[in-house]
Amino acid sequence: MATRGRKPKPTALKVLEGNPGKRPLNMNEPKPEKKAPKCPSWLEPEAKKEWRRMTKTLEKIGVLTKVDAAAFAGYCQAYARWKEAEEFLTKHGTIFKTPSGYIQQVPQVSIAQTYLKIMKNFCSEFGLTPSSRTRIRVGAETGKTDDPMEDILRMV
Structure with a gap:
């Protein structure tokens, strides 16, 4: 079954952002160990x-955890391939002339x-990215205030 609307934001990011929507936090969300995974040997x-x-x-x-290996590997591999294509374009240009005389864009x-x-x-x-970082406050409080009643109301 497909879900509708925005994809849910991880609780850790909501806390770092100060929970701007003031919605209840998912206290049962999995919390993987905040340790970088081992670099896959198959990466370029x-x-x-x-x-x-x-x-x-x-x-x-605290953004990268052991369970993020595949996503981070995807980022790193995409970076490597993007860089390779950009280096080709710098060296060879963005267009070429076909044997029939047409100007065409190179696949890179x-x-x-x-x-x-x-x-x-x-x-x-x-x-x-700069915009995704603006929503994160590193070292932010866990959402607790000096008022215990306010803390209880935020949890609901």
Whole structure:
């Protein structure tokens, strides 16, 4: 059965954002260990570089956990392929002339655009874009106030 509306936001992100909607938090949500997963051996070399570059930072802020291996690997692989396509475009240009004389766009243009979109989606999930970061307050309180009654009302 398909769900409607926006996909639910993880409770950890709601807490970091200060629970702006003031809706009840899901206290039964799974809480995986906040530890970076091991880098998959099958990643391309450039993807492995990106993995090493980003894992410590994401682990430190509590966004990357062991269960996020596939999603983060997807981001890193998309990054590597996007970079490869962009390097090709820098070296060879974006258009070429066909044998019949027509001007045509090289396939790497659409490859780069595709992988950039995939990267953007993964970046949003991990808080790696400026707009997704504005919704996160690192070190934010757990939503508790000095007023116990207010805390109880927020839980309902």
